[in-house]
Amino acid sequence: MEPSAILKLLESVGAIRQGHFVLSSGLHSGSYVQCAAILQYPLHAERLGQLLASEFGGLDIGCVASPALGGVILGHEVARALSGKRPGKLVRAIFAERDGSGVLTLRRGFGVEPDEHVLVVEDVWTTGGSTLETMRVIEEAGGRVIGAGAIIDRSGGGIEFEVPSRALLDMKMESYDPDECPFCRAGGVATRPGSRFERAAS
Numbered sequence: 001m002e003p004s005a006i007l008k009l010l011e012s013v014g015a016i017r018q019g020h021f022v023l024s025s026g027l028h029s030g031s032y033v034q035c036a037a038i039l040q041y042p043l044h045a046e047r048l049g050q051l052l053a054s055e056f057g058g059l060d061i062g063c064v065a066s067p068a069l070g071g072v073i074l075g076h077e078v079a080r081a082l083s084g085k086r087p088g089k090l091v092r093a094i095f096a097e098r099d100g101s102g103v104l105t106l107r108r109g110f111g112v113e114p115d116e117h118v119l120v121v122e123d124v125w126t127t128g129g130s131t132l133e134t135m136r137v138i139e140e141a142g143g144r145v146i147g148a149g150a151i152i153d154r155s156g157g158g159i160e161f162e163v164p165s166r167a168l169l170d171m172k173m174e175s176y177d178p179d180e181c182p183f184c185r186a187g188g189v190a191t192r193p194g195s196r197f198e199r200a201a202s
Contacts, residue, residue: 001047001051003168003169003170006048006051006151006168006169007169007171009038009044010033010035010037010038010152010169013037013038013041013044014034014037015033015034015035015036015037015038016031016032016033016034017031017032017033017034017193018030018031018032019032019191020183020184020188020189020190020191021190021191021192021193022178022190022191022192023126023175024126024130025126025127025129025175026178027126027127027175027176027177027178028175028176028177028178028181028183028184028190029173029174029175029176030173030174030183031154031173031174032193033123033124033152033154033171033173034193035070035074035123035124035151035152036070036123039073039074039123045073045074045077046077046080046081048074048077048151048168049074049076049077049078049079049080049081050077050081051168052074052078052081052121052149052150052151052166052168053078053081053082053085054081055149055166055168056082056119056147056149056164056166057085059117059119059146059147059164060117060146061082061091061117061118061119061146061147062091062092062113062116062117062118063079063091063092063093063094063112063116063117063118063119063143064076064078064079064082064091064092064093064094064118064119064120064121065093065094065095065096065112065118065119065120065121065134065137065138065143066093066094066095066096066120066121066122066134067095067096067097067104067122067130067131067133067134068095068096068097068098069097070122070123070124070130071095071121071122071123071130071134072095074121074122074123074151075093075094075095075121076093078093078119078121078149079091079092079093080093082119094106094110094111094112095110096110096133096134096137096138104130104133104134104136104137105137106137106141111141112138112141112142112143113142113143114142114143115142115143115144116142116143116144117143117144117146118138118143118144118145118146119145119146119147119148119149120134120135120138120145120147120148120149121148121149121150122134122148122149122150123150123151123152124150124151124152124153124154125150125152125153125154125155125159125167126154126155126175127155127159128155128159128161131148131150131161132161135148135161135163145163146163146164147163147164147165147166148161148163148164148165148166149165149166149167150165150166150167150168151167151168151169152167152168152169152170152171153167153169153170153171154171154172154173154175155172156170156171156172156173157170158172
């Protein structure tokens with residue numbers, strides 16, 4: 001599927017929104033990507049998982065790890081697609097989540113084998129912070145991160161990881177420090193659409 005077709009699909013389900021938003025990174029932006037809008041459709045999620053898995057087909061991957069909450073469904077579908085390419089060897093899908101102090105960690109009995117090859121998958125990259133945190137969690141648990149993937153890189157290719165990385169769609173979406181946000185300077189009030197903020201308010 002070409003990037004233009006992926007973009008059209010995302011737009012068709014309202015996954016890309018325009019306005020004045022506070023991103024989960026704390027930055028402000030006039031654009032917001034809510035991949036849950038497309039991942040709620042199992043057939044779309046399956047297809048995106050297959051597409052992302054194909055970007056890493058040459059790597060020996062034993063496990064896919066994602067930051068909760070946004071990467072969980074996608075990570076599951078990527079692991080399913082990778083398992084289908086390796087008959088007789090299942091690829092697990094695990095996720096890291098924040099504990100009571102806000103630190104990303106493995107819970108629910110999840111773990112990795114010593115030197116296990118792990119692909120880290122997330123829905124959207126803005127700064128890449130959650131992916132980097134997940135990579136740290138995996139490495140501290142004894143695994144070896146060998147790649148990172150996402151549906152959208154909203155930095156337009158500006159994020160650099162120390163492992164091979166692929167996004168299905170590169171979209172340069174400007175983001176700003178709150179003190180430098182042109183929308184705030186114009187008197188606008190930013191909304192907080194991300195799941196992290198919704199959990200904090202509940």
